[in-house]
Amino acid sequence: MESFSAILIEAIGLILSWDPDVIEIIMLSLRVTLTAVAAACLIGLPLGAIVGAFRFPMRTGVIVAMNTLMGLPPVVVGLLVYLMLSASGPMGVLGLLYTPTAMIIAQTILVTPIVAALTRQVIEDLNGEYAEQFASLGVGPLDRVLALLWDARYSLLTVALAGFGRAVAEVGAVIIVGGNINHVTRVMTTTIALETSKGNLELALALGLILLVIAVIVNGLLMAIRGTAARAAYV
Amino acid sequence: MSEALTNISAHSAVTSAPLLSARGLCFDAGGQRLIDGIDLDIAPGRCTVIMGANGSGKSLLLRLLHGLIEPTDGAVSWCGQPLDRAARREQAMVFQRPVMLRRSVAANLRFALSVRGVRGAKRKAQEEETIARARMDALKDKPARVLSGGEQQRLAMARAMIGAPRMLFLDEPTASLDPASILAIEQLIQEARDNGTTIVLVTHDPGQARRLGDDLFFLHGGRIAETGPIMQVLEKPTSKAAQAWLSGRLFVPNTP
Amino acid sequence: MFRRNFLGFATAGLLALGLTGPLTGSAAAQDNFIIVQSTTSTQNSGLFDHILPIFQDKTGIDVRVVAVGTGQAIKNAANGDGDVLFVHAKPAEEKFVASGDGVSRADVMYNDFVIVGPPSDPAGVAGMSDVAAAMAKIAETESAFASRGDDSGTHKAEQRLWTDAGVDVAVASGGWYRETGSGMGATLNTGTGMSAYIMTDRATWISFGNKGDYQIAVEGDAKMFNQYGIILVNPEKHPNVKVEQGQQFIDWVLSKEGQAAIADYKIDGQQLFFPNAS
Numbered sequence: 001m002e003s004f005s006a007i008l009i010e011a012i013g014l015i016l017s018w019d020p021d022v023i024e025i026i027m028l029s030l031r032v033t034l035t036a037v038a039a040a041c042l043i044g045l046p047l048g049a050i051v052g053a054f055r056f057p058m059r060t061g062v063i064v065a066m067n068t069l070m071g072l073p074p075v076v077v078g079l080l081v082y083l084m085l086s087a088s089g090p091m092g093v094l095g096l097l098y099t100p101t102a103m104i105i106a107q108t109i110l111v112t113p114i115v116a117a118l119t120r121q122v123i124e125d126l127n128g129e130y131a132e133q134f135a136s137l138g139v140g141p142l143d144r145v146l147a148l149l150w151d152a153r154y155s156l157l158t159v160a161l162a163g164f165g166r167a168v169a170e171v172g173a174v175i176i177v178g179g180n181i182n183h184v185t186r187v188m189t190t191t192i193a194l195e196t197s198k199g200n201l202e203l204a205l206a207l208g209l210i211l212l213v214i215a216v217i218v219n220g221l222l223m224a225i226r227g228t229a230a231r232a233a234y235v
Numbered sequence: 236m237s238e239a240l241t242n243i244s245a246h247s248a249v250t251s252a253p254l255l256s257a258r259g260l261c262f263d264a265g266g267q268r269l270i271d272g273i274d275l276d277i278a279p280g281r282c283t284v285i286m287g288a289n290g291s292g293k294s295l296l297l298r299l300l301h302g303l304i305e306p307t308d309g310a311v312s313w314c315g316q317p318l319d320r321a322a323r324r325e326q327a328m329v330f331q332r333p334v335m336l337r338r339s340v341a342a343n344l345r346f347a348l349s350v351r352g353v354r355g356a357k358r359k360a361q362e363e364e365t366i367a368r369a370r371m372d373a374l375k376d377k378p379a380r381v382l383s384g385g386e387q388q389r390l391a392m393a394r395a396m397i398g399a400p401r402m403l404f405l406d407e408p409t410a411s412l413d414p415a416s417i418l419a420i421e422q423l424i425q426e427a428r429d430n431g432t433t434i435v436l437v438t439h440d441p442g443q444a445r446r447l448g449d450d451l452f453f454l455h456g457g458r459i460a461e462t463g464p465i466m467q468v469l470e471k472p473t474s475k476a477a478q479a480w481l482s483g484r485l486f487v488p489n490t491p
Numbered sequence: 492m493f494r495r496n497f498l499g500f501a502t503a504g505l506l507a508l509g510l511t512g513p514l515t516g517s518a519a520a521q522d523n524f525i526i527v528q529s530t531t532s533t534q535n536s537g538l539f540d541h542i543l544p545i546f547q548d549k550t551g552i553d554v555r556v557v558a559v560g561t562g563q564a565i566k567n568a569a570n571g572d573g574d575v576l577f578v579h580a581k582p583a584e585e586k587f588v589a590s591g592d593g594v595s596r597a598d599v600m601y602n603d604f605v606i607v608g609p610p611s612d613p614a615g616v617a618g619m620s621d622v623a624a625a626m627a628k629i630a631e632t633e634s635a636f637a638s639r640g641d642d643s644g645t646h647k648a649e650q651r652l653w654t655d656a657g658v659d660v661a662v663a664s665g666g667w668y669r670e671t672g673s674g675m676g677a678t679l680n681t682g683t684g685m686s687a688y689i690m691t692d693r694a695t696w697i698s699f700g701n702k703g704d705y706q707i708a709v710e711g712d713a714k715m716f717n718q719y720g721i722i723l724v725n726p727e728k729h730p731n732v733k734v735e736q737g738q739q740f741i742d743w744v745l746s747k748e749g750q751a752a753i754a755d756y757k758i759d760g761q762q763l764f765f766p767n768a769s
Binding site for chain 3: 180182
């Protein structure tokens with residue numbers, strides 16, 4: 001195996017060469033992951049906010065379930081989605097197996113519990129601060145949830161980021177439901193798995209490095225937004 | 236002297252129909268009785284002051300009266316009817332530490348207006364009017380949470396006065412403010428009184444109680460130890476608890 | 492106001508990322524593809540990258556390859572998740588056809604298996620061509636051997652060879668016989684890491700990039716012949732199968748042109764697969 005500097009040079013070379021295949025893989029990775037995170041937020045944010053803002057029977061059970069589902073093994077999710085979307089499965093007629101949509105579905109299932117559970121925590125803390133004022137103003141349930149979500153928006157960026165981190169680095173689920181088909185469902189992580197199995201460890205690590213850089217950029221952007229918000233005491 | 240006379244004559248008005256009443260109000264927490272059988276009536280247009288040592292149950296009583304928490308026993312009635320969410324919308328409360336939404340000054344006011352169903356051009360007009368009345372034009376686009384403590388409390392007062400509530404609960408609104416801010420808040424409270432808002436004020440400051448209040452309830456151990464016109468209780472307290480507190484001593488029952 | 496802001500926030504985010512567009516190519520190109528369930532050896536060796544563009548240029552059909560172990564490929568195809576099965580485990584393929592999951596089976600090509608090992612050659616099998624004798628020797632000396640252990644075509648072939656050699660590897664599992672439960676590449680990475688002998692198909696070995704100082708120890712036995720077959724998934728059982736395009740692909744692979752394309756694929760001047768369609 002070569003030294004890390006060789007891997008670094010390979011990674012930089014990969015980016016500089018602007019190889020259309022590599023760019024395609026990076027773009028698909030981002031498209032699948034960001035769509036899945038957006039979908040997970042559409043489900044997880046309201047769900048987490050409702051559980052965080054209200055008291056109801058079995059609430060503790062719901063919280064335990066959400067926290068447990070955060071640790072769902074990706075391979076298990078991949079298998080469940082495969083069984084659903086398989087031609088002999090209940091949703092086989094949709095023909096979604098081995099498409100980016102299938103990968104988005106699997107990652108949405110993986111990320112939604114993370115978004116919901118972390119949102120629940122953030123909203124519960126904020127609700128502790130706001131609850132009396134809201135009760136005094138006579139704020140209704142819908143306005144309350146929306147106001148809490150809006151006021152927690154910068155903290156929730158971090159929640160979305162946690163979901164993004166899980167999704168972008170995940171390989172077990174997307175390789176099963178996507179099939180790692182060249183130019184169709186091949187993303188960064190499945191390419192890394194493939195190149196590793198071909199014994200091209202330098203290329204695999206170089207791709208890993210690019211993945212890391214993307215994660216750093218996304219993190220940096222969100223932290224910059226959060227920093228600006230913190231100066232306005234909006235966090 | 237004339238002030239005392241007015242107070243006494245006004246006090247006799249308590250016999251007219253009360254705006255808010257509590258009967259047999261009790262509240263337990265952690266196996267302890269924190270509010271122990273309180274009966275009171277608050278007449279419209281008056282400023283009622285609640286005083287008492289730390290832990291005597293002042294803030295708790297205020298929250299029970301405003302309906303923020305449910306009593307263990309007894310009931311609060313509003314205009315002779317049970318207290319519900321609709322009734323609470325005719326009331327407002329300002330807390331010791333103002334709760335500011337993570338938004339601009341103007342957006343904080345907008346939120347309170349929206350909650351009360353005021354929308355569109357009408358909301359815009361009321362928003363500007365409220366900002367002007369609170370003298371916060373220069374601050375309206377600033378994030379509310381970067382304002383000073385005094386400015387935040389002024390905003391909280393302005394927000395509470397939206398929709399002209401009939402009753403305003405104030406829980407030590409000036410406890411951690413500098414003298415200039417205290418003056419500004421007291422002016423706003425006075426304005427509210429002058430506009431006919433009934434006020435229930437919790438304070439530790441006898442001077443403030445004198446400046447603003449008509450009637451006084453003195454709490455001790457979750458019960459009303461003494462009540463009466465404010466000057467009377469402050470100058471000639473009859474209960475041991477009030478005497479001890481006003482002379483700066485800690486009152487423990489059963490000590491000679 | 493804040494409600495509108497909130498929705499705006501979410502929508503703007505989605506639009507900015509350009510996520511609302513279609514997720515797969517244009518509508519016209521979307522349907523003109525088939526899915527081939529195949530094995531890691533054909534994929535990792537680069538064979539598909541060589542032959543599929545030729546087929547697509549000719550027919551316009553996009554062949555999407557899902558490369559997994561033969562065992563999983565057959566199961567996926569039996570679920571109807573694919574139009575064509577292209578694997579290397581003849582008995583399992585015949586069972587697949589007999590059970591009605593496949594239409595019929597045809598030989599496509601072969602390559603052969605080899606046993607690779609470390610230069611120290613602890614079992615002293617380097618240069619042997621009698622695979623049964625070599626495997627018996629590995630067992631006797633209890634030299635480390637890394638097996639796929641994943642029910643793949645290679646794994647099944649390896650199991651047959653152990654039986655021929657009269658060795659019961661089940662008792663040695665976890666000892667000198669180590670089952671990785673992974674694909675060929677992963678097993679090669681693991682096996683070379685622990686100086687174990689590994690049985691691999693020659694194509695994967697030639698194209699493998701992490702050989703280290705490993706060399707081929709055992710090769711050339713007729714028993715190590717590795718036949719690939721191709722099967723159209725049965726449309727009577729799985730109505731979603733794209734019969735016409737799938738059959739077109741099979742016909743092409745078995746045609747003179749397809750067979751020539753397979754023979755033509757070389758790495759470092761070595762031919763990896765030998766077409767033998769009848």
